[in-house]
Amino acid sequence: MKTKIFLLILATFLINFSGCNKDDEYPPVTKVMFWSRDPGDPVEVSVDGINYGTITIYYSNYTGNNYPPCGSNGTVNVTLSVGSHSVYATSGSGFVNATIEVPSLPEGACYPVRIN
Secondary structure, three states: OHHHHHHHHHHHHHHHHOOOOHHHOOOOEEEEEEEOOOOOOOEEEEEOOEEEEEEOOOOOOOOOOOOOOOOOOOOEEEEEEOEEEEEEEEEOOEEEEEEEEEOOOOOOOEEEEEOO
16 A cells, blocks of 8 residues: 555656656746847837837947847847747838747846847
8 A cells, every 4th residue: 555655646746747848948938138239210119019118229339249238228128928029110210020039048048139
């Protein structure tokens, strides 16, 4: 009888705690920072039809794959679910309408998206 109870407890433990796999390593949301390098008019940023704010500071000193630290002043910072999102950004000089693919990243990391 003790063996059956032990096996039942062990099976319950394995079912409840062995479901961890590589996809569960990172949270299902990611911090995303929208930023711009080109000076111009302020840029309003909407994701999936929701306006999240305005880019007001331009980081022209960042070139190539470099970008300002996440959360920098004048950027738009949001937390989005992992997956595809529609982005609409508009300013006095034009607009961007695009789809971005937000990756799963370790907690504390962020995904920079440059809008020009």
